[in-house]
Amino acid sequence: MPDLLLGQTLVFDADPFAEGPGAARHDAHGAVLIEGGHIAALGPAEVLRPAHPGARVHDYGRALISAGFVDCHMHYPQTGIIASWGRRLIDWLDRYTFPEEMRLADPAHARTIAALACDLAIDHGTTTFASYCTTAAHSADAIFEAAATRGLRIIAGRTCMDRNAPPGLVDTPERAAEETAALIARWHGRGRAGYAITPRFAPTSSPAQLAALGALWAAHPDCAMQTHLSEQTEEVAWVAELFPAARDYLDVYAGAGLCGPGAVFGHAIHLTARERAHLARSGAGVAHCPTSNTFIGSGLCDVAGLKADGIAVGLASDTGGGSSFSMLRTMAAAYEVGQLRGRALHPAELWWLATGGSAEVLRLGDRVGRLAPGMEADVVVIDLDSTRAIAQRAARAETLWEALFPTIMMGDDRAVRAVWADGRCLRARGVAPDQGAARPAAPPCPPTKEER
Template identity: 70%
Template sequence: MPDLLLGQTLTFAADPFAEGPAAARHERHGAVLIDGGLIRASGPAAELRAAHPQARVHDYGQHLISAGFVDAHVHYPQTAIIASWGKRLIDWLNTYTFPEETRLADPAYARTIAARHFDLTLAHGTTTACSFATIHPASVDAFFAEAQSRGLRALTGKTCMDRNAPDGLRDSAQSAHDDSKALIDRWHGVDRLSYVITPRFAPTSTPAQLEVLGALWAEHPGMLMQTHLSEQTEEIAWVRDLFPAARDYLDVYEAHGLLGPGALFGHAIHLTDRERARLREVGAALVHCPTSNSFIGSGLFDLAGLKGEGQRVGLATDTGGGSSFSMLRTMAAAYEIAQLRGTAVHPAALWWLATAGSAGALGLGDRIGTLAPGREADLVVIDLASTPAIAQRAAQANDLWEALFPTIMMGDDRAIAAVWVNGSPVVPQAPQLCASQ
C-alpha cells in the first residue's frame, strides 16, 4: 500500500544559484506519494488525495517535507572526537584524528562508531553521507554493513596513507590497491552502497601510491574518487615541498590520474586561477565544509565566486573536523562565511546545497536530492517552530523563506520531526556510548 505524506513541500526544478528562488517548488498544502521505496508523485495535497484514496495518510500539518539532507564529505571514524580543542590542521590530525583512527583497527570498535555515526546523523535528518573510513578494511566493512542494515544510501572508501602518518595508520602502495580492489568487489553497487577511491590527501601518499590509485580509478571510471585540496596555506606549502615538479596542488592529483568528473575535492579554499579553470573544465566537484573551515581556521570558501563561474559544489559537515552533525548548522555556517566575503546567500540556495546540490556533486542527482517522481524516497520533515525563539520569528514570516530561514540559522535536531529512508519511516535511536568512554 502506498504512503501519502501531507504537509508543506519544498523541492527544486533547477539550481537557485543560477535561477534564483524561482528554481524552488513550494506547495503550501502539499503531498508526497511513496510506494516501493520511490517517490511516485508530489504536488497539491487535494489532487494527490483524490487520485490515491487507498494510500496510508501521514499528516504532518504545517511541517515542511523535503528531500533528506546529503552530506558530501564526512569522516565517520572521527565521530567520537568532534569538538576537540586544537590549533591548525596538522596539529589537530596528530593530536586527535590519528590516535582515534588507530582504534578502528578493532572491528568491534569500528562497528560501534559506525552505529553511533548513523544514529547521530539520522537524528539530524541526514539520509546520505559520503565518508572517509580509515586504512583498515574493517572500518569500511563496518560503515557499509551498518548503512545496509538501515537501508541507507551511503558511500565510503578505505583511506589510503603510506607516509607522514603514525605507525598503525600507514599502508603501502600495493596494499592500498589490493585492499581497495577487494572492497570494491565486496561492496560497490550492493543495495544502496557505493565505494569511493580515497587517498587522504597528497601529503600522506607517496607518488607510487597516488599512481596505483589513479590506475585503479581508471579501471572503474564510473566510480567516485574523494580527497582533500587546498584546505590550509601551510598544507599547500607542504605539498609544494613534497612535489616540487607540480605546477600546483591540483596538478599533483592530475599527474597521477586523480582528476576527472567523478572527483570530489573537500575544502578547496585557496585555489589558484589555473586550478579553478581546470576544475571547471573537467567537471570535478568541490565540497564546501564551512563549520570545519571556521573551527580549524582554514579560510573562507568562495561560494559565490565558484558557483558564479560554473563550478559544481556540494555541502558537508566534515565531522569531526566540522563542529556539528547538523546540515542545518552547516547551512548557517555557509551563510555566515559568505557574508564575510560580501555575499548574502538566499535560503533557497542554502537548502539546495544541502539536498540537490550535494546529490549532484556525488553524481546521484538522478536518484536522491529532490521530491521528483522516480527518486528514492529519502525524506526529512522539518518543524518550522521547533523552539520558542524560532517559533516567534517564523510567526511573523511573510513567505516561505522568512519562515524557513530562522530554522536554518537556529535549528538543530529538535527541528527534525520525521525521517524517511528508502520509503520507510525511521525513528533515530539514542546514541550509545562505549563502556570505555
C-alpha cells in the first residue's frame, strides 16, 4: 500500500548558492507519495490525495516535509566521547579518540556502538551518513549491518593507519589494502551501502600506505575516498615535516592518487590558493564540520568562498569531535561561522548543505538529498514550533524562511516529528526504530486518523 504524507513541502530544483533562495519551492499544502521505497509523486495535497484514494494517509498538518538529512562526515566509534572537554586536534586523538577506538577491538562493543550511532542519527532526522570506522575490519561490518537493519543509506570504511598511533591501532600498508579490498567485496553496492577507502589523515599513514590505498581506489573508482585535510595549523605544519617534498597538504593526497571525484575531505579550513584551485579542478568535495571546528578550536571554514570557487561542499556533524548529533544544530553552527567570516548563509543555503549539498559531495545526488519523483524515499518531518521559544518566534514569520530559521538556530531532536528511510517510517513521536534483524513489514508509525 502506498503512503501519502501531507504537510508543508520543501523542494530544491537547484543549488541555492548558485541560483539563490528561488532554487527552492515551498508548498504550504503539499503531499509526497511513497511507494516501493521511492518517491512516486509530489505536488499539492488537493491533487494527490483524491488521485490516490487507496494510499495510507499521514497528515502532519503544518509540519515541514523535507528530504532526510545527509551527514557527509562522522566517526561512529567516537559516539561515546562526544562533548569531551578541553583538547585540540592532536591532543584529542591521543586523549580521547585512540583509547575509545581501541575499545571497539571487542566485536560486541563495536556492534553496540554502531547500533547506538544509527539510532541517534534517526532521532535527529539523519537518513544518510558517511562514517569512519576503526582499523578493525569488524568495526566496518558492525556499522554496515546496523544501517542495513534500519534501512539507512550509508557510506563507511575501515580506517587505515600505519604510524603515529598506538600499537593496538596501527596496521601495515599490506594489511590495510587487503582488508579494505575484502570489505569492498563484502559491502560496496550491497543494499543501501557504499564503501569509502579511508586513510585517517596524512600524519597516520606512511607514503607506502597512501600509495597502496591510491592504487586500490584506482581499481574501484566507484567507491568514495574520505580523509581529513587542513583542519588545524599544527596539523598542517606536521604534514609539512612528514612530507617535505610535497608542495602542500593536498599535494600529499594527490601524489598518492587520492584526490578526484568521490574524494571527501573533512574540514579544509587552512587551504592555500593552489589547494583551492586543485580541489575545484579535481571534482573532490569538502565536508564542512562547524561544530567540530569551533569546539576544538580549528578555525572558520570559508564555505561561501569554496562554493564560489566551484568546490562541492556538504555539511557534517563530525561526531564525536563535533559537539552535536543534530544537523539542525550543525546548520546553526554553519550560520555562526559564516557570520564570523562576514558572509551569513541564507536558510535555503543551510538546508541545502544538510541535504542535497551533502548528497552531491558523496556522489549520491541522484538518489537522496532531494524530494523528487524517482528519488529514494528518505524523508524528515520537522515541527516548526517544537518548543515555546521557537513557536513564539515562528509565529511572527511572514515567509517560509522566517518560519524555518528559528528551528535551524534553536531546534534539536524535539523538532523531528517523523523519519522515513527507504520508504518506511522509522520514528514518529516516541516510536522507536525496529531493533530486530529484519525490518518490519509495515511502518511502525502511530495509526492515522483515517486508520483509527
